[in-house]
Amino acid sequence: MRALRILLIIAIVLGGIFVAVDRVAVNIAESKTADKIKSSQRLASTPDVDIKGFPFLTQVVGKELDEVDVSLSGVTATAGGHSVNVTEVTAELHAVKIDGSFSSAVAGRAQGAARISYADLSKAAPKGATVGYAGPERAAKGQVKVTGPLADLLEGQGVVLPAAIKALLQGRTVSAYSTVSLNGSGAVQLRAESLPALPVPGFDQRLRKAVDYDLKIDGMPSSIKLNKVTASEEGLRFSGEGTEVRLAG
Known part of the structure; x- marks a missing residue:
């Protein structure tokens, strides 16, 4: 024993x-x-x-x-x-x-x-644009909210605004819901579903360029292909x- x-x-x-x-x-x-x-x-x-x-x-x-x-x-x-x-x-x-x-x-x-947090998404956005949470219903559709002063967004695209037009746009803010998706190469795309009518004609395409933009995530092993994106209160998650x-x- x-x-x-x-x-x-x-x-x-x-x-x-x-x-x-x-x-x-x-x-x-x-x-x-x-x-x-x-x-x-x-x-x-x-x-x-x-x-x-x-x-x-x-x-x-x-x-x-x-x-x-x-x-x-x-x-x-x-x-x-x-x-x-x-x-x-x-x-x-x-x-x-x-x-x-x-x-x-x-x-x-x-x-x-x-x-990626919304704060960092905003840093990558065109000048004047801020990216934020769009609420649970929009987030479920993979959407974010993009906002910004109209004059700042246009000037960020190189539009020279005469003083009279700038005064007309003063205080006007653009707010749009953008769908986030991934293209074939894995780049992230933000595309607004619709944009408000502008009080000044001829600037619609410039505004579209100010709101829509692409992101490319570096550092992921090249053979891992991102194919899904989801939105939450904290930011966007790609997998x-x-x-x-x-x-x-």
Whole structure:
């Protein structure tokens, strides 16, 4: 009986040592993977990497990780030559094939998502325009609200307003609901469903250019294609998926 207790104690101790070694190994692997992703994706900061599954060492022996979650910062969107911060970019990677040194990592399949706040969307908008939450019913349709002083929007498009016309437009604000969509290349498009009639003829197209604009999100692995956008009170969330996503190597 005493011998059985001793064997049980030894098994528990060895199991604890294995768990400790396994966790140390996974921490080292997460750090090395994060560095590789940073260099291969040319990121400004090191991403957070979380390797799922236990035990980790048996996954390494099989050279395939069940799941790896990556959270990125320092990612930008560009619009009209301006860079805008993307609040959050995440990727959930499955069946990640690796080599022994973690110098190469390819995910069999992956889901990615990015989120941009309305404040940052406004920074990317044409001069004079502000992007905001459109309410639950409009948001359910993938719409946002774009507003701005009419004179500022037109002048932002290079329209020179005579003093008399500027005085006529003083205090007038444009408010439009824009549908957000993704085109074939993954760029984000904001398009107003309708615009108010202007008191001065001939400026309709200029106003349309001031309200409609495109965004391109950089930093997402190129093989993850964004294909869905949803609106909420916090901002816009973009998501997509891909296969054979190369993270490093």
